[in-house]
Amino acid sequence: MGNESKVKIALTVNGEAAEVAFAPHKTLLEVLREDMGLTGTKHGCELGECGTCTVLLDGTPVLSCLVLGLACAGHAVRTVEAMAQGGKLHPLQETFADLGAAQCGYCTPAFLLAAEALLVANPKPTRDEIKDALAGNLCRCTGYIKIYQAVELAAARMRGEKAEPAREWLYGQ
Amino acid sequence: MANKKHVSDRPAVGPSGSRIIGKALRKVDAVAKVTGATRFADDLAFPRMLYCKLLRSTEPHARIVSIDVTAAKQLDGVQAVLTGPDLPIPFGILPVSQDEHTLCLEKVRFIGDPVAAVAATTEETATAALDLIKVVYEPLKSFDSAEAAVAHPEPQIHDYADSGNLHKLINLEFGDTEAGIADGDLVREDLFFFEGNTHLPMEQHAAVAMWSPDGKLTLWTSTQTPHYVHRALAKVLELPAARIRVIATPNGGGFGGKSDPFSHEIAVAKLAMITGRPVKITLTREEVFYCHRGRHPTLMWVRTGVKRDGSITGMHFKSLLDGGAYGSYGVASTYYTGALQTVTYNVPRYHFQGARAFTNKAPCGPKRGHGTPQPRFALEVHLDKIAEQLKIDPAELRLKTLVPPNSLTANYLRVGSMGLGKCIAKVVEGSEWKKKFHKLPEGRGVGLACSSYISGAGLPIYWNNMPHSGVQLKCDRGGGVTVFCGSTEIGQGSDSILAYIVAEVLGIDPFEIAVVTADTDLTPVDLGSYSSRVTLMTGNAALQAAERARQILSLHVGKKLEVPVERLTFADGRVFDSKDRKRGMAFAEAVQLAEAAEGTIGTVGSYTPPMSAGKYRGAGVGPSPAYSYSACVAEADVDLETGIVRVPTIWIAHDVGRSINSASVIGQVEGSIYMGLGEALMEEMAYRGDLKVVHKIPSLLEYKSPTTLEMCDVVTYLIEDPDPNGPFGAKEVGQGPLLPVMPAVANAVYDAVGVRVDEVPITPEKVLKALRRKEKGEAGRYGPDHFPTIAWPEPTRVPTPSEGGDGKAVSLAKV
Numbered sequence: 011m012g013n014e015s016k017v018k019i020a021l022t023v024n025g026e027a028a029e030v031a032f033a034p035h036k037t038l039l040e041v042l043r044e045d046m047g048l049t050g051t052k053h054g055c056e057l058g059e060c061g062t063c064t065v066l067l068d069g070t071p072v073l074s075c076l077v078l079g080l081a082c083a084g085h086a087v088r089t090v091e092a093m094a095q096g097g098k099l100h101p102l103q104e105t106f107a108d109l110g111a112a113q114c115g116y117c118t119p120a121f122l123l124a125a126e127a128l129l130v131a132n133p134k135p136t137r138d139e140i141k142d143a144l145a146g147n148l149c150r151c152t153g154y155i156k157i158y159q160a161v162e163l164a165a166a167r168m169r170g171e172k173a174e175p176a177r178e179w180l181y182g183q
Numbered sequence: 184m185a186n187k188k189h190v191s192d193r194p195a196v197g198p199s200g201s202r203i204i205g206k207a208l209r210k211v212d213a214v215a216k217v218t219g220a221t222r223f224a225d226d227l228a229f230p231r232m233l234y235c236k237l238l239r240s241t242e243p244h245a246r247i248v249s250i251d252v253t254a255a256k257q258l259d260g261v262q263a264v265l266t267g268p269d270l271p272i273p274f275g276i277l278p279v280s281q282d283e284h285t286l287c288l289e290k291v292r293f294i295g296d297p298v299a300a301v302a303a304t305t306e307e308t309a310t311a312a313l314d315l316i317k318v319v320y321e322p323l324k325s326f327d328s329a330e331a332a333v334a335h336p337e338p339q340i341h342d343y344a345d346s347g348n349l350h351k352l353i354n355l356e357f358g359d360t361e362a363g364i365a366d367g368d369l370v371r372e373d374l375f376f377f378e379g380n381t382h383l384p385m386e387q388h389a390a391v392a393m394w395s396p397d398g399k400l401t402l403w404t405s406t407q408t409p410h411y412v413h414r415a416l417a418k419v420l421e422l423p424a425a426r427i428r429v430i431a432t433p434n435g436g437g438f439g440g441k442s443d444p445f446s447h448e449i450a451v452a453k454l455a456m457i458t459g460r461p462v463k464i465t466l467t468r469e470e471v472f473y474c475h476r477g478r479h480p481t482l483m484w485v486r487t488g489v490k491r492d493g494s495i496t497g498m499h500f501k502s503l504l505d506g507g508a509y510g511s512y513g514v515a516s517t518y519y520t521g522a523l524q525t526v527t528y529n530v531p532r533y534h535f536q537g538a539r540a541f542t543n544k545a546p547c548g549p550k551r552g553h554g555t556p557q558p559r560f561a562l563e564v565h566l567d568k569i570a571e572q573l574k575i576d577p578a579e580l581r582l583k584t585l586v587p588p589n590s591l592t593a594n595y596l597r598v599g600s601m602g603l604g605k606c607i608a609k610v611v612e613g614s615e616w617k618k619k620f621h622k623l624p625e626g627r628g629v630g631l632a633c634s635s636y637i638s639g640a641g642l643p644i645y646w647n648n649m650p651h652s653g654v655q656l657k658c659d660r661g662g663g664v665t666v667f668c669g670s671t672e673i674g675q676g677s678d679s680i681l682a683y684i685v686a687e688v689l690g691i692d693p694f695e696i697a698v699v700t701a702d703t704d705l706t707p708v709d710l711g712s713y714s715s716r717v718t719l720m721t722g723n724a725a726l727q728a729a730e731r732a733r734q735i736l737s738l739h740v741g742k743k744l745e746v747p748v749e750r751l752t753f754a755d756g757r758v759f760d761s762k763d764r765k766r767g768m769a770f771a772e773a774v775q776l777a778e779a780a781e782g783t784i785g786t787v788g789s790y791t792p793p794m795s796a797g798k799y800r801g802a803g804v805g806p807s808p809a810y811s812y813s814a815c816v817a818e819a820d821v822d823l824e825t826g827i828v829r830v831p832t833i834w835i836a837h838d839v840g841r842s843i844n845s846a847s848v849i850g851q852v853e854g855s856i857y858m859g860l861g862e863a864l865m866e867e868m869a870y871r872g873d874l875k876v877v878h879k880i881p882s883l884l885e886y887k888s889p890t891t892l893e894m895c896d897v898v899t900y901l902i903e904d905p906d907p908n909g910p911f912g913a914k915e916v917g918q919g920p921l922l923p924v925m926p927a928v929a930n931a932v933y934d935a936v937g938v939r940v941d942e943v944p945i946t947p948e949k950v951l952k953a954l955r956r957k958e959k960g961e962a963g964r965y966g967p968d969h970f971p972t973i974a975w976p977e978p979t980r981v982p983t984p985s986e987g988g989d990g991k992a993v994s995l996a997k998v
Contacts, residue, residue: 043226044228049219049222049225049226050218050219050220051219052223052385052386052435053225053387054385054386054387054468054883055468055882055883055884056467056468057468057882057883057884059468059882059883059884060385060883062385089219090218090219091218091219093218094218099214099217099218103214103217103218106213106216106217107209107210107213107214107216107217108209108213109846110207110210110213110676110846110847110849110850112213112216112217113674113675113676113850113854114216114384114385114386114433114434114435114436114437114673114674115212115215115216115217115221115433115435115674116223116384116385116386116435116436116674117385117435118216118217118219119219122217140891141891141892142891142892144891145890145891145892146890147891148385148883148888148890149385150382150383150384150385150436150438150854150857150858150888151436151674151850151854152850152853152854152857153853153854153855153857153858153894153897154857154891154894155853155894155896155897156849156850156853158891178899179846179849180207180845180846180849181207181845181846181849181901182845182848182849182899182900182901183613183898183899183900
């Protein structure tokens with residue numbers, strides 16, 4: 011009934027050591043949002059169906075609605091709040107913003123993190139590899155196309171290439 | 184100027200003369216969206232906040248015999264429990280169907296209907312309290328389809344229905360349609376069915392209410408229509424509207440699903456008033472399926488007469504909509520199933536009969552395209568069949584029958600700019616239609632379809648003479664400008680539109696404009712983010728406010744510089760003499776000059792659509808300041824063994840009038856294609872109707888929607904044919920491009936394997952059934968086989984403009 015005693019764990023959140031106390035039944039999603047104030051992580055179903063709650067756990071995308079907070083003791087969690095550093099957007103955030111890959115923005119944090127994990131593992135993914143990596147994340151606004159383009163553009167820039175968006179992405183054929 | 188590069192460093196590819204309009208700029212809220220900083224309704228939390236949960240009906244149709252909340256109230260942590268009699272005043276989005284109660288009063292009408300509300304210190308406690316509420320139901324016969332509702336007038340789901348369980352019956356005739364159809368060389372009749380589907384926004388609805396002891400209520404809610412929520416709260420809570428503040432938080436997707444005032448919004452407000460504490464509710468995904476208000480399942484019958492050359496002589500269209508348990512926007516939805524058939528192809532005589540049934544399913548309402556995707560599907564497949572019979576290429580057939588620009592349709596819709604011809608030409612060329620149609624190997628085909636959509640409704644929901652959209656503009660002496668508008672950001676870019684337009688007129692950086700929206704205390708009314716009205720209406724209001732500010736500033740700058748005002752240019756954050764750029768001043772200085780002379784600088788702008796031409800009852804649905812047009816070619820691969828349809832590519836051309844931000848326009852086009860593809864192939868609200876009418880699949884996993892693996896490639900062409908009624912010529916884009924997708928895919932399936940699936944979604948099972956029938960030598964078709972007999976009212980007869988009509992109905996005696 012919410013009166014159960016809290017448990018306390020130590021973990022790394024966005025590169026910083028943290029301790030957090032929460033009711034033991036809580037998921038990582040709930041711990042992040044409710045006990046740590048990190049509301050950048052969203053939820054769409056709380057059943058592991060939509061991918062909206064994706065965060066990185068030790069660098070791997072996980073559905074935070076299916077991970078118990080307790081299971082994260084000693085592990086490293088990365089959320090969207092850590093992507094921009096020193097007041098500067100991450101290259102993926104830059105391209106998502108420039109191309110309109112975020113419309114309502116609700117699924118965006120999850121896509122950004124899933125894409126970031128992909129680019130760490132595979133700096134030059136093909137379109138099909140991007141589709142595969144993002145197949146567990148639903149977006150109802152964009153039709154995914156601007157997301158693919160944003161990932162490709164950011165990947166090129168992260169490889170040090172001078173890449174610009176294709177004209178037809180922004181202005182049509 | 185951190186964002187400066189997005190304004191001036193990019194190629195000036197906008198329409199000539201404009202600095203911002205037409206360019207692919209970032210949206211003003213893009214950085215907040217990509218950093219997770221945007222605060223959605225469920226991201227809000229307040230000290231001492233309580234959590235609300237709703238108990239929902241487990242019966243599809245039943246009388247409530249008793250509700251016992253004693254045990255729930257006694258549970259530790261429960262602060263308040265509400266049931267129907269606590270909020271007895273009904274509400275609803277339309278004045279003609281105020282048929283919802285916050286919590287059911289005497290009976291429940293679908294599984295998921297809210298029955299009781301609990302506020303408790305934790306969500307878990309509130310959930311546990313629901314289990315302690317005892318409801319005794321006396322089940323009534325329930326209905327799971329419109330046809331069942333037609334067949335059974337009793338027991339009535341609502342006693343205010345036009346007839347039995349038929350909520351609304353419409354019969355409108357423009358000219359002698361039977362005679363018109365008889366003039367055709369070919370008369371064709373077809374039946375179609377469009378299954379219901381839902382919006383599925385990624386964000387579940389959420390709301391937080393706060394009550395202040397000084398008698399003021401604040402509600403933050405994920406709504407597309409804060410103005411109508413404001414009205415509903417005032418009515419049900421019996422509070423003066425001036426004491427209620429509704430703030431629409433940015434919507435995590437809307438698509439029409441957050442356009443009604445909802446029970447949960449009123450319940451948390453009442454609970455906050457009772458407890459004196461903030462109260463929050465976040466719906467579960469299952470509850471979002473129950474809120475629904477999505478696409479009406481619609482059965483359609485169409486009969487058209489055509490000449491050998493493809494010109495239409497008359498059309499008779501009937502629709503039967505399954506409305507679910509409540510009115511919602513349903514009366515408007517029903518009219519919309521018959522309204523826009525006439526704005527693409529010339530239909531000289533037209534007869535529309537529409538009926539909406541009440542059933543014991545989640546209420547249907549407006550989903551992207553509102554009532555028009557179903558008839559568009561029917562019409563475009565019907566025309567494909569006609570083209571085949573006449574042996575005319577489907578693209579040619581359409582090009583021959585286009586409605587001319589600046590014309591009045593048989594049902595009195597005023598068409599302005601009309602770029603459909605150009606759209607068809609673009610997709611025919613881009614897709615290599617002529618090389619592919621009828622020429623691809625078996626299993627692969629192409630299909631073409633077109634559509635049109637309104638750029639906002641010509642009439643407001645509550646009929647009055649006030650503007651549909653208002654903007655206030657404040658100029659700060661530091662050079663900053665703040666735009667206030669009631670419009671609601673649902674991801675479509677409505678906040679950005681305001682900034683771009685004001686920036687264009689005042690020559691300043693759009694990223695230096697503060698945009699304050701969707702707050703009934705702070706912003707002038709905008710009716711809401713629905714009917715693709717926002718860019719045109721708020722854009723025009725913003726344009727007027729900005730032009731007025733420019734006039735004031737010009738007056739004082741002109742005096743100071745001794746330059747005639749008409750020679751002043753506002754650009755690059757400066758005001759200067761267009762004949763001598765050096766002669767000028769910073770925008771901030773211009774504001775200071777004006778402020779010193781006149782006091783605080785602020786202006787207002789507003790927008791009211793032009794008067795509609797139709798004067799008959801029912802003429803309120805369909806008129807719009809401007810219609811967008813789209814043409815689409817879909818390519819389909821059909822697996823003959825499994826019936827699985829895959830769509831590799833869709834080519835779409837959209838006549839947007841003029842892009843305010845072309846990247847946003849393309850984003851809306853691609854998103855529409857995506858949503859249309861889901862409707863074409865897989866999305867459906869499926870119910871189990873054998874024992875109880877219960878939603879089969881209220882979850883994101885089982886309600887199939889396209890992932891990255893199903894989404895097709897999209898080739899987009901923007902057609903810019905500026906409309907005089909749009910700001911800078913802009914028309915809508917958020918909904919129109921969805922409409923042609925379903926019929927284009929259906930037509931492509933026919934081209935691929937020679938079977939007609941006259942029903943959406945086109946699932947593998949239906950394709951296989953049609954293929955089997957074809958193999959057996961029967962008609963290779965899957966679809967409905969009859970339209971039920973309905974006791975229609977006498978038609979409202981309206982002579983067409985070409986018959987000398989004046990838009991008014993004639994009485995039968997005069998005919």
